[in-house]
Amino acid sequence: MSERLPAARDAGELVEVVAGADGSLLDIVDHLLNQGVVLTGEVVLGLADIDLIYLRLSALLCAADRILPRAGEGGEES
């Protein structure tokens, strides 16, 4: 089974690790939208309506309903 990491429960270490990593948007977008476990298998091409700085991901594989404005929602999805 996945083991609990008792030492990591220390609040000081937690803050250090969370704050210590470079949380640039490029890294976060790359990791969260281009990597990670995909379970649904039903993905379509969509474009994110956010400033991605420089990104290789000219076409993001994402579920469109999480990126594009839903029908009837006139404003931008953000």
Add this chain to the structure above:
Amino acid sequence: MLRVYAVVRAGAGEPVEKGASGEMLRLVACGEIAAIVGEGADVSLSPEALRRHDETVRRLALELDPLLPARFGETAPDDAALVRALAPRAAELAEALARVAGCVQMTLRVFGESAEPPPSVLPEILDEPLTGPGTRYLLQRRQEAERARSLPEIAELRAALAPLLRAERVERHAAGRLLATAYDLVARGDAPRYAELVRSAAARADGPRVALSGPWPPYAFAPEVRP
């Protein structure tokens, strides 16, 4: 609606951390693996939503090991649907969990001008008269794959890092100043040494600029989705 944050081994115990929207998290088990989910969470895409999701996964990764992050926006209507989605991939996910146990991901980006790939012994082999067309084809495919994984621009640094790598995944980029990204899996305790080696190389390098981030949960070491 369930929002999926990560996959862990079954029996990991209920997560203590809360989700990106402050929702309670729980496990949905499927054989020897389980998904960490939050109920009714908003998964609208925005930079802030991505940062909150990433922070949640980081905290979960500190709580539970091994852990494979789920891609942002993975949802399921209910437990049964999620189990149906997990079941066909349970074996490969369990295998991937074993691979990342005790490890973190370091992400190394290389900027600059592309270098010529290192000379290969394959052309000499290809000139051998006894080499048949099938062998030549396979050797060329292997050479192309090796070039796609190589980072000749920072060969010295890669050689220094090699003893620390449990696994690596290199992606070369076709255009722009970002030449390549290396996703390196290293033991949690080796992350400071890895960072120090990169910092030392960056300080003296007159070659391509490298940018390091990490440690991250092992985002890049989830099993590939096959068509």
